[in-house]
Amino acid sequence: MKVVILQFPGTNCEYDTQHAFESLGAKTEILWHKSESVPSDTDLLVVAGGFSYGDYLRSGAIAKFSPVMQAVTKYAKSGGKVLGICNGFQVLTEAGLLPGALKRNDSLHFLSKHHHLKVVNNDNIFLEKLCNGDVVNVPIAHHDGNYYIDENGLKELYENNQVLLKYCDEEGNDKNPNGSVDSIAGVCNKEKNVFGLMPHPERAMEKLLGSDNGIKMLQGFLQA
């Protein structure tokens, strides 16, 4: 199992992500954004979190034109598995690989804290180790995490089981930290091979550090 992790100027979660996947037994490689291809033995491509290009213009807007993104798009379109975490989610929506967009948090504050999430659809490789309705505790750390999609887009997301996770409280009741439409924290594409979420499962790998709920999430990718 080989996990390739993208690195743009300003990415800062690539080593956490590498550590998380290696602790689960995967081989990893960090891929600089100037690369024009994705390694042929890639099983999962992760667009890691951070502040690519300083979030200039819009989060993820400049990164989508990095040389590597053409290869990422080709990889995704041919069925390759892609996971975008935080800034990676923003990059994937900007690149048109995931529906919707991420706006500034409603509160206008940068949020950095643990938050509970409810599993909405587990019929995909990312969440299949969890059950629908399960509540996980995973850190969030973002300024632009306010998920937006128009009414028709939202309907389509529900029809195709593309809503992965929603923000909630400890009991699983709706609790929205950033103003996201329907409290959505993560979505996938129709084909269910491209995944994006604002919370950081790679930061929830050790009970000692607050939660190890990220293990079950990332493990889903490792059995393929």
Add this chain to the structure above:
Amino acid sequence: MKIVVNVSLKAGVLDSQGKAVHHALESLHFNNVSNVRVGKQIVFNLDESDEKKAMADVTRMCEDLLANTVIEDYAIELIK
């Protein structure tokens, strides 16, 4: 020619910054203010004399990069 592109959140997309600015204006006793929207302005020179061609170029820039048309509208101004 000089190009001015104004980008703002679409009508119907909640503008939290606009709302915060509106509240601040109210606290300054400007009670006659409504519909505050915060956007951004991108200004540049374009080496192009044909207005039609310039408009076509800048429209493509907006669609591809300057605006995210999922949430934002853009307006282009050409200044000779």
